[in-house]
Amino acid sequence: MTDPEQAVARTDDRLAPDVDVLVVGAGITGIYQLYRALEAGFSAQLLEAGAGVGGTWYWNRYPGARFDSESYTYAYLFSKELFEEWEWREHFAGQPEIERYLNHVVDRFDLRRHMRFGAAVNSAVWDEPSATWSVVVDPDTVIRARFMVAATGNLSVPYYPDVPGRADFEGEQYHTGRWPVTPVDFAGKRVAVVGTGSSGVQVVPAIAEQVASLTVYQRTANWCTPLNNAPINPDEQARLRAEFEPICETLQTSASGFLHPVHDRATFDDSEEERRAFYERMWNSPGFSKLTSNYTDLLFDPAANAEWCEFIVERIRGIVEDPATAERLIPKDHRFGEKRPPFVIGYYEAFNRPNVTLVDLKETPIVRVTAGGIETTDGERPFDVLVWATGFDYGTGALTRMGIRGRNGEALEDHWADGPATFLGILSTGFPNLFFPGGPHAAAGNNPRYNGDQVDFIMDTLVHLRRHGYDSIEVEQAAEERWTNMIDRWAAKPPSFGRSSYFFGANIPGKPRRYLLNSGGRPKLLSMIAEVRDNDYRAFRLARTPDSTAATA
Ligand code: NA7
Numbered sequence: 195m196t197d198p199e200q201a202v203a204r205t206d207d208r209l210a211p212d213v214d215v216l217v218v219g220a221g222i223t224g225i226y227q228l229y230r231a232l233e234a235g236f237s238a239q240l241l242e243a244g245a246g247v248g249g250t251w252y253w254n255r256y257p258g259a260r261f262d263s264e265s266y267t268y269a270y271l272f273s274k275e276l277f278e279e280w281e282w283r284e285h286f287a288g289q290p291e292i293e294r295y296l297n298h299v300v301d302r303f304d305l306r307r308h309m310r311f312g313a314a315v316n317s318a319v320w321d322e323p324s325a326t327w328s329v330v331v332d333p334d335t336v337i338r339a340r341f342m343v344a345a346t347g348n349l350s351v352p353y354y355p356d357v358p359g360r361a362d363f364e365g366e367q368y369h370t371g372r373w374p375v376t377p378v379d380f381a382g383k384r385v386a387v388v389g390t391g392s393s394g395v396q397v398v399p400a401i402a403e404q405v406a407s408l409t410v411y412q413r414t415a416n417w418c419t420p421l422n423n424a425p426i427n428p429d430e431q432a433r434l435r436a437e438f439e440p441i442c443e444t445l446q447t448s449a450s451g452f453l454h455p456v457h458d459r460a461t462f463d464d465s466e467e468e469r470r471a472f473y474e475r476m477w478n479s480p481g482f483s484k485l486t487s488n489y490t491d492l493l494f495d496p497a498a499n500a501e502w503c504e505f506i507v508e509r510i511r512g513i514v515e516d517p518a519t520a521e522r523l524i525p526k527d528h529r530f531g532e533k534r535p536p537f538v539i540g541y542y543e544a545f546n547r548p549n550v551t552l553v554d555l556k557e558t559p560i561v562r563v564t565a566g567g568i569e570t571t572d573g574e575r576p577f578d579v580l581v582w583a584t585g586f587d588y589g590t591g592a593l594t595r596m597g598i599r600g601r602n603g604e605a606l607e608d609h610w611a612d613g614p615a616t617f618l619g620i621l622s623t624g625f626p627n628l629f630f631p632g633g634p635h636a637a638a639g640n641n642p643r644y645n646g647d648q649v650d651f652i653m654d655t656l657v658h659l660r661r662h663g664y665d666s667i668e669v670e671q672a673a674e675e676r677w678t679n680m681i682d683r684w685a686a687k688p689p690s691f692g693r694s695s696y697f698f699g700a701n702i703p704g705k706p707r708r709y710l711l712n713s714g715g716r717p718k719l720l721s722m723i724a725e726v727r728d729n730d731y732r733a734f735r736l737a738r739t740p741d742s743t744a745a746t747a
């Protein structure tokens with residue numbers, strides 16, 4: 195095995211790999227991938243563009259950033275000791291606690307010495323004769339890797355809207371997905387937040403008290419419901435510890451990857467009175483249970499969905515004191531669950547503060563950003579700070595910007611010109627030895643659970659290759675087509691998200707409208723993985739390359 199510490203320092207062009215497994219990205223998936231690769235005896239190195247561990251949870255450090263999956267269901271399950279020794283303080287941890295946890299994991303499993311920070315990948319080119327990836331990091335470091343695992347995340351490329359004058363603004367401006375490590379001082383400042391997706395609705399209540407004024411620019415209202423966070427009390431801590439195995443069993447087998455039990459009744463099985471009581475329980479339930487434990491027909495029967503929405507509308511009108519603001523906060527163009535629903539702490543309440551104003555961009559669109567503020571068709575408002583909570587180039591954004599060149603120099607962005615084509619959301623034809631867990635077609639529920647399944651499959655595959663002396667693997671085109679067609683076909687049906695969602699690429703001008711999640715869900719992912727194993731990897735072309743030194747120990 196190669197010493198990965200030496201590997202990054204070398205720039206020669208030997209044909210043998212410097213490292214068996216090169217992981218890109220120190221987010222939740224990349225850390226797990228590194229751990230598993232080392233555990234299996236491969237040499238492994240991880241490159242991370244940021245200065246620290248965390249990936250999405252490193253960059254999204256804006257005030258209010260927080261899990262909306264329960265902390266212990268989003269966390270790692272590969273080590274009972276880790277699960278038992280780390281006490282999450284809250285059911286839905288905030289970003290600082292998440293970052294501390296991920297650093298703890300990295301140090302506890304001695305992974306940091308295999309990681310290099312501030313190391314952005316400029317290009318990754320497949321070298322056919324040696325069956326290696328030639329990866330250029332920063333200007334001139336070349337790493338030759340037998341396998342590359344791009345755990346680059348779905349929410350890693352921030353999207354800034356093409357608003358005229360954005361560069362002319364003379365105050366401070368930040369994107370929620372590229373928040374600075376040094377905390378932003380909001381005290382006494384006039385602040386604008388543009389965007390009311392999951393990030394915008396988290397940041398608004400978190401800064402409302404500190405700022406002199408806060409203007410929220412909303413283009414589309416979202417169906418926000420309470421997160422219902424709470425500290426984890428000592429009894430709950432003890433129960434979590436005692437129930438590690440059953441928790442794992444549920445999380446590793448449930449379709450959603452959550453602990454929330456699935457409901458067994460459809461909306462109109464219940465009387466009106468029962469439905470109201472049920473909606474009340476849903477409103478007070480934690481996080482995603484409003485989606486996963488709601489009536490079984492919520493996402494299938496428009497009448498069922500409309501009734502739940504009507505309940506939320508009543509709540510919005512009940513919380514927000516100004517009726518005109520309340521009306522603007524009520525979504526008009528999509529049903530609950532058609533877009534990714536945000537879960538909030540005090541979002542609607544924030545609009546009752548005298549220093550918080552809502553601007554509806556459907557009524558008064560942005561004309562331009564000026565040196566001193568934002569001008570809409572209703573005139574200009576002055577600001578000291580602009581916060582862009584305007585989302586990401588979801589799913590494919592990072593992978594298509596990495597300079598990935600596969601067989602015959604094919605660019606990944608060309609292969610995916612009409613949207614991603616993948617097998618299991620893990621590999622693409624023409625790109626041997628490249629895996630991208632947690633990328634397009636990966637998840638359809640609690641992300642780490644899905645991405646963990648993918649990493650486990652990658653590791654089984656690498657061990658299989660090593661055992662049989664293969665040094666390259668490429669998915670057959672028929673298998674890629676079969677999986678991709680399934681994704682597209684099933685994406686047209688509920689419970690997939692609607693076509694206006696960024697899960698279809700709808701938020702990025704010019705991006706192909708193709709489904710970016712796994713519409714088959716976890717059962718399909720796991721059944722296909724089982725099929726691959728049962729069929730002895732016949733979905734793949736496995737090869738031995740004469741010029742190369744195999745990655746076997
Ligand atoms: P989202 O959910 O993509 O939200 C982006 C928001 O920015 C959304 O409200 C957009 O309005 C708004 N937006 C985008 N472009 C513009 C322009 N040009 N003008 C005004 N407003 C605009 O990203 P988030 O960061 O909030 O959440 C991403 C994920 O992070 C989330 O799903 C969780 O998994 C965590 P639109 O709806 O497009 O009208």
